[in-house]
Amino acid sequence: MANHRLERTQCDLTEFMLRHRRKLTPADVGLPTSGRRRTPGLRREEVAALAGVGLTWYTWFEQGRDIKVSERFLLNISRALKLDDAECCHLFLLAHRRAPPAEAYQEQSTSPRIQSLMDDLSRPSYVMNLRWDVIGW
Structure with a gap:
């Protein structure tokens, strides 16, 4: 039963990350727009570069793989995706099952x-x- 709950949380995390990545455009984060895109929003490599994290690590995180990420990683992702306080808190609850540290709040x-x-x-x-x-x- 616990695995089912963990699996659902990882699925929720993936949906949350995809939704917020697709909401942003390159122009929203100061990146040049380069022609036509197959999918809306930012690419994974753009989010990883903006957050200063490795592309593979970010991809695994977004896919909901069972990896351990630090608070700094989550804060960097929150800033790259321009999450507000409530969204940042939700991200921490999905990933770490606890609220973010005090410095996360804007x-x-x-x-x-x-x-x-x-x-x-x-x-x-x-x-x-x-x-x-x-x-x-």
């Missing part, structure tokens, strides 16, 4: 429009992120 602040809205309110107000940190008041 410093957040409110947009000028939201800050202006709060300033115009006659009552006290605040904005929190997904970790319940107050990021604007």
Whole structure:
């Protein structure tokens, strides 16, 4: 039964990685666009290069093979795929079955429009992120 659960998690990890890799274009990450592509999104070798990890290691990870990856590896992949805090946390839960370290979370602040809205309110107000940190008041 435990193997079935692990297998499902690896499948979920593969789907998650493919979905986020396909969402990005080379232009989104500052790479030159070179003609026509057979599949949408970034190639595996582009993600590996952006993250500073080996192509084989990244490919095995994306395929859901039973390899051990470090926190640094996951953080680099998160940054290369431009994952937000919630997506980064989900990646860590799929890969390591625990939340990422504190340095993984991006410093957040409110947009000028939201800050202006709060300033115009006659009552006290605040904005929190997904970790319940107050990021604007």
